[in-house]
Amino acid sequence: MKNLGLKIIFGMFSFFSFMILGDFAQAYPSISFSVSPSSIIRPSVITLTWNTSNAVTCSADSSNGSWSGPKALTGSETVTISTPASYTTFTLTCKDEGGATLAYVKGVFYCALLIDPSTVCSPATNGTSYCSKTTGVPASCGSTTFCVNGTKDCCTGYNYSAWGVCSGGTQTRAITSTISASCSDGVAPVLSQSCVECTSYNYSPWSACSGGIQTRTIISTNPASCVPGVSPVLSQSCPCTSFTYTSYSLCSDMTRTRTRSVISSSPSGCTGGDPITIDSCTNGTCNPAYNGKTLSSIPPTGLCSNGIQSPSPVSSNGPWSWSCIGISGGQTRSCHTNLLGSCGADDGQNLYSTPTNLCTAGTATSVSGDGSALNPWRWTCEGVSCSARKKYSCSNICSNIYDYATTAFDSYDASCSSSIDGTYTYTKDCACGDGKSAGDGLNYGSSCSAPIVPTATMQAPLWDQSLISSVGALGAKLRFYYNDPNGEIGSAYRIMIVEKNGPVILDQTCGAASTTPGCKDFSNSCLKSNSLSCDYLVDKSLLGYSKNYNWYVQVWNQSDTPSLLTQYNNNSIADTDKNIDNDPETFSTFSHEFPSASFTFNPVKINAGKLVQFDASLSTTSPAYGPLTYDWSFTNANVGSATSMKPSVRFNSAGGSTIILTVTDNQGYKTSTSTNILIKNKLPSWQEIRPE
Known part of the structure; x- marks a missing residue:
């Protein structure tokens, strides 16, 4: 009705003006203005929209001060209404060039829907119905009263996290949830308390191992009624108390230990424990001064460097065998010493028959050979070689025959033979004294001299x-x-x-x-x-x-x-x-061929002071005896490396120089080669100049 009246007033004013001015008719400002929505429940946002014509300026005002100041001729703005009121008006005033003014007013009805802030939780209000009322609400809001109908949900309790560790005499906790998920206010939560820290605990015995874990409970604390300070240990992995093992490895000479691995442990599922997987031991060790040697005698004891000698003492005349028994599981080693034999009285002699006095020490092998110079009698006494030669004689009544095997005269009765040692013949007789009986062979009156031979x-x-x-x-x-x-x-x-x-x-x-x-x-x-x-x-x-x-x-x-x-x-x-x-x-003979030594050098024409490259890579040996090492010898020279395969050499002055290369294989076999070279002085540089 107010808007309509305003429009009538401005309409009448417009008509009256037209009548007065006649031909000087003027177009006054016009405004189109809307508010949406026109009825709200606070707090809320409304939108103001307007259009004008024949206006040059516009300004805004509102009853609650939420919209004011200059405005565009056309526009749209949002306004938040939060201040309590039953009705809010918005006014847009526009002017034309002549200063004519048109004001347009829009209003918004306010419908309050409030919760009484004075209502707090208490045992008397918790769960009761309440309604907070407002007065003076326009009928257009749809009701004479507006309220929230329901019950007040007050918090009566909380779910907490566990108390934290006692620190500085206080421990804290946090709320994890309320007993009613949507409650508010109510009982105040308890989030901290004074405490006395526990310093130790008395536990029940550990339970049986289950799944690799065993548990226990706290029987009492120290001090009593304390709260956790030092955290109690209520579970642990089960320690293993017994084990089964593999057999021990052989005892190591270097570390003097033997090792083994765990096959299984008990109780089932346990961990840790103290398995014994390494053990000290000592291997028996033969004394190298005697073991494997060939000796004429050995001491009765001291035949082991490590371990226990058995038998102790050793006996017999050799060869000798004994054991060095390992200690604490160490290995037992067998040892032996060969008897160094000693040839008997027949060794080196010239005998008429096969030798029989063969060895003074050691056991003799059987005698081989026939005693001749080509095939003498031979035998060994525990590795020691012995031999003897056959003794020949030929006696012809009054002749002595020179025995070439012994380089001495023989004078014995024997059948005469012109063959001595079966290898050559000597027929020259030696004259002897007279009056001796045939077959006597002894005590001749004159001696004979030995024949002269080359x-x-x-x-x-x-x-x-x-x-x-x-x-x-x-x-x-x-x-x-x-x-x-x-x-x-x-x-x-x-x-x-x-x-x-x-x-x-x-x-x-x-x-x-x-x-x-x-x-x-x-x-x-x-x-x-x-x-x-x-x-x-x-x-x-x-x-x-x-x-x-x-x-x-x-x-x-x-x-x-x-x-x-x-x-x-x-x-x-x-x-x-x-x-x-x-x-x-x-x-x-040697065990293998010697290496070959060979070398080259560049340049082949050598000047003093210039660098020369020598190369021994053509030297060779069998792959089994490589690699080779090199040793060079130079005269009148400076050598980069005398042991390199390819040394660089600078000769100091002109003249002759001898180069010797020695190559050595991995067994120490050496071969050398050498050459003599001539070093010249470098000619001075020169340039040919044509005569003028």
């Missing part, structure tokens, strides 16, 4: 570097010396080589100028003199690696008188083969 002396086989380089490690050079007391030159020689305890591999008799295959021609060398050495290079195909050989020499002079068949018997550690088998009657 001799051969022998030297250890030679292996020199040039020989190894040309024919290899098996190129044994056998050297003997021919000598004839009568000054006669030699006419023939004989070389015999026998593998130790094996077959004859060479037995060759050759004249001084022999062309027989395998014979060496000494016609222009040693046999032409009575005091020169003769070198015989053995065919290397007859020898083998790591072998031991006996060798013999026999020579003849121009009268065809032979020497004894002489056996080499003077090898020693000082000789080139190092007397490997410790037998003076043998020579030994």
Whole structure:
């Protein structure tokens, strides 16, 4: 009605103005203004929307001050209404250019719906109905009274977390939920309290292990009525109390321990415990001073470095065997010592029959051979080699025959034979005194002198570097010396080589100028003199690696008188083969071929002060004996590394220089090669200049 009246007033005013002004009619401002919604329940938001025409300015105002100030000619704004009131008006006032004003008013009915803030929870109000009323509400709100009908839900209790650890005499907790999920106010929660911390607990015994866990309960606390300070231990993994194991490993010599692993434990599901998986032990150890050695005697005790000797003491005359028993589960080791034998009285003798007095220490092997120079009687006494030769004699009433086996005269009755030792013949008789009976053979009136024969002396086989380089490690050079007391030159020689305890591999008799295959021609060398050495290079195909050989020499002079068949018997550690088998009657071959040494250098034309690269990579050896090591020797030079395969060298000045390369394999076998080079001075640089 108010709006309608206002419109009528402005309409009448407009008509009246038109009548007064006549032809000077003016278009006054007009406003379209709306409020939505027009009825609200506080608090709420409303929207104001307006359009104007013939206006130049607009301003706003409201009864509760929520909308005010200049406004656009057209617009829309939202306003929040929260201030209690029964009715709120909004006014939009617009003016035209002449200052004519039009005001448009809109109102909003306010319908209150309140909860009485004075209502608080108490035992008297909890669960009772209540209604908070407002007055002066317009009828357009739909009711004369508005209220919330229901019950007041007050909190009567809470669910808490556990009390925290007592700290500083206080412990706290938190609310996890209320007893009624939607309650408010009500009983105040208790979130902290004073406390006394527990320092220790008295527990029940641990329960039986179940699922790998055992539990217990608190019987009492210290102090009484305390709260947890130190946390109680109420469960634990079950400790294992017994175990079954694998067998112990062998005792280690290095750590002196033996180990084993756990197979199972009890109670079932337990963990931890104290299984014993390592144990101290001591292996029996043979004393290396005696074990495996060859000795003539050993002490009765002290034969073990570790462990217990059994038997103790040892007895018997050897060879000896004993055990070193391990301690605390250690291994027991068996030990032995070979008896170093000692040859008996027949060793080295010339006998008429097979030797019988074989060993003074050790057990003798059976006797082999026939006693001849080529095949003497041989036996061993616990590894010690012994031998004897057969003694021959030929007595013809008044003749004594020189025994070449013993280099002495024999004078015994025996059947006469012109063959001595079965190898050569000597028929020259020696005249004796008269008046002696045939067969007497003793006490002749005159003595006879021994025949004069050539001799051969022998030297250890030679292996020199040039020989190894040309024919290899098996190129044994056998050297003997021919000598004839009568000054006669030699006419023939004989070389015999026998593998130790094996077959004859060479037995060759050759004249001084022999062309027989395998014979060496000494016609222009040693046999032409009575005091020169003769070198015989053995065919290397007859020898083998790591072998031991006996060798013999026999020579003849121009009268065809032979020497004894002489056996080499003077090898020693000082000789080139190092007397490997410790037998003076043998020579030994090397175990493998020597490496080859070779090198190149660049540039081949060398100037003083310039760097030269040497390269020994062409040196070789068997893969089993590599790698090689290198040792260089230079004169008049500065060397980067004398042990490098490829050293860099700078020669100091012009002149000659000798370069020696020695290569060594992993067994210590060495081979050297050398060369001489000429170093020149570098010519000064020059430039050809044409004459003007």
